[in-house]
Amino acid sequence: MGKVVVVTSGKGGVGKTTSTAALGAALAQTGKRVALIDFDVGLRNLDLIMGAERRVVFDLVNVTQGVAKLSQALIRDKRIDTLFLLPASQTRDKDALTEEGVDSVIKPLKEKFDYVLCDSPAGIERGAQLAMRFADVAVIVTNPEVSSVRDSDRIIGLLDSKTLRAERGETVTKHILITRYDVARAMRGEMLRIDDVLEILSTPLLGIIPESQAVLRASNLGSPVTLNEPTNAAARAYVEAARRLDGEELPMVLPTDKRGILDRLLGRRAA
Amino acid sequence: MTVFDLFRRRTSAPVARERLQVLLAYERKNRNQPDLVGVLRDEIMAVLARHVQIDPENVQVTMDRGDTMSTLEIDVQIPNVGTMQMAASF
DSSP states (O other): OOEEEEEESSSTTHHHHHHHHHHHHHHHHHTTTTTEEEEEEEEOHHHTTTTOGGOOOHHHHHHTTTTHHHHHOEEEOOOOOTTEEEEEOOOOOOGGGGGHHHHHHHHHOOOOEEEEEEEEEESSHHHHHHHHTTTEEEEEESSSSSHHHHHHHHHHHTOOOOOOSHTTTTTEEEEEEEEEEEEHHHHHHOOOOHHHHHHHHHHOEEEEOOOOOHHHHHHHHTTOOOOOTSHHHHHHHHHHHHHTTOOOOOOOOOOOTOOOHHHHHHHHOOO | HHHHHHOOOOSSHHHHHHHHHHHHHHHTTTTTTTHHHHHHHHHHHHHHHSOOOOOOEEEEEEEEEOOEEEEEEEOOOOOTTHHHOOOOOO
């Protein structure tokens, strides 16, 4: 039986879709069977980030409404053959997704895949609640910035009350994934410190993804950053986060620790 | 970054932390409860409306939440014409 992981945040633009793609690809590269589901009905983007936008025939809503079979709608990644994508629908009907419909998709996926990663839409409305509804594990993507931390706190509240696990008296395993972390600014005291964020949210850390040009380059090319530039600091941080998600215990290293004194003197950027 | 920056302590991140801690403590406590300010405002307005005609445009509600005490200010403009008696009884 696979694990259902929701990638969520409350706030928009913090990197949910990028992180879903990067974590999914990193897990699949280790041989795990991974399905990515885009829950952002009306504003799908995971297909674009994965470089599969021209291969979308059927979508999540088609499957829940019985128009297409799950096997017809799943798009197999061209680079990793254990990685699949179920795109969101572009319909403007907000009620196109129902709890029963989502259940009917997640149940069979859990049986065939090791990981089912649900890319949540922003906000705390129906779409976000359906994305987390069947989750066993939650990755809360947070920027070290006040509005993002506040919204993560609200999402944690929802994870503890509105998920199936919460209603059964069980818990969803929660992890914080810090993205867009700028070490230089943090050192100057301009950015919330990691331990402050973790203390405020009282949730353990899955990884720290440094701010990096490589993330935008990967999006431009339609390739998860972990595949596109595997040696980049952000990509390495995602690979490590994926290994932690899979149960490995790895020491947490600040992303720029590898930047040597020579690089600093020459003014070279870390990423 | 200069050496000077290392010793400079007037930074914004600690302020962000403090503000978040206060705010989230409040929000967590009130998450599943009705909005007190909203309830107070509506009930006070209902009482006033029983006695005088109030134009909702002329009502200002402000609130300031402090660590130990909060203030709620409701500023209502009551028209004078035909309501002098009411005003006197306030």
